Amino acid sequence: MSDDADITIDDGMFTGVWSNHILIGSDRDEFVLDFAWIDRREQRGTVVARVVVAPRLMRRLLDDGEMAWQTWSEENLPPEVRRDDG
Numbered sequence: 001m002s003d004d005a006d007i008t009i010d011d012g013m014f015t016g017v018w019s020n021h022i023l024i025g026s027d028r029d030e031f032v033l034d035f036a037w038i039d040r041r042e043q044r045g046t047v048v049a050r051v052v053v054a055p056r057l058m059r060r061l062l063d064d065g066e067m068a069w070q071t072w073s074e075e076n077l078p079p080e081v082r083r084d085d086g
Contacts, residue, residue, distance in 0.1 A: 017048040031058045 019035035026032065031053050038045030053061065073082050 019048055021045065023047075030054060 017035065017037075019037055021036040021038045023034040023036065024031060025034075033051045033053065034047045035049040035051070036045045036047045
């Protein structure tokens, strides 16, 4: 699949969902990402989205996520609190 593919999004999904917790499960063929919202006062929550991905896509998610985090943290966090893995 190409990054420049013409991808559409349904109106109902356009705004997205809020998540403050993630559960990650896996087996030989796939990863399951359960995004949840937990009410910390009640200590209960609900899964707001489940995404199942192939291992190759999970690797890309990790790599692209690390690059996005690096850019975001450089722009938004003071140097003394940035984590430097280099």
